[in-house]
Amino acid sequence: MTIRYLEDFEPGQKFGSPRLSVDAARIKSFALEFDPQPFHIDETLARDSLFKGLAASGWHTAAMTMRLFVDGDLNPAGGIVGAGVEELAWPRPVRPGDELHLESEVLEVRPSKSRPDQGMIKVRTTTLNQNNEAVQVFVGKLIVPRRPSSR
């Protein structure tokens, strides 16, 4: 696993992730704890909702995306430390049986003015299903340490 410092990032770089399967039981148990609405917990009620079938809570999709991001190829030194969310959208529902993966692209790299030991990268992470349809788009900033100088 390659650990990356601020100096290792540049705009346009792309990173992938492993894949994660979504099953109906976890969609429902996550929703029962965190988002207990009919269209996330009951197939029959979901069929008559605007989702037209059981769909994962957007917050479940966000959490699964975080897992794929942690297990993915970007690997910033110091871990994944968020410094703000610029965009978060769920253009399509996540369904039971879907298999998700990520495509992340570095949009911006900026050294900190006040902290010479770190900087910020802005990353757009798209969560895709098995048909390569986007189910979540997330643009966030991460704090990344600079490479320690060898003195």
Add this chain to the structure above:
Amino acid sequence: MTIRYLEDFEPGQKFGSPRLSVDAARIKSFALEFDPQPFHIDETLARDSLFKGLAASGWHTAAMTMRLFVDGDLNPAGGIVGAGVEELAWPRPVRPGDELHLESEVLEVRPSKSRPDQGMIKVRTTTLNQNNEAVQVFVGKLIVPRRPSSR
């Protein structure tokens, strides 16, 4: 429980929520599934991290906030259907033993131009701990049906 249609909302209205306690075991089990980084799963490693102690994953805080929102007083007719996130930030860590609640404020109410049966409300929801310190700020748009006319 009062169900609210688009006509029942106006800018400046405020809504509350019940309270939810956060325990160390759930912080760790959520993180083991969705955000397995040292500062979310191990007290000792967390002490030496920038969080200076065990802290909930931001996605766990977002999920708990959704639960409080569903159980809260806003109650839009048709359920809570997101139409986009404008802001999401975690200004302070959530700690074991914290007790969270919400303060939501309606910022904007807008009937749809293309869909005469619905509209959009923009809501800022602040998640507060027991000391009334903000641990999450979330600004999102919800789709809300208009009151059915009695014809």
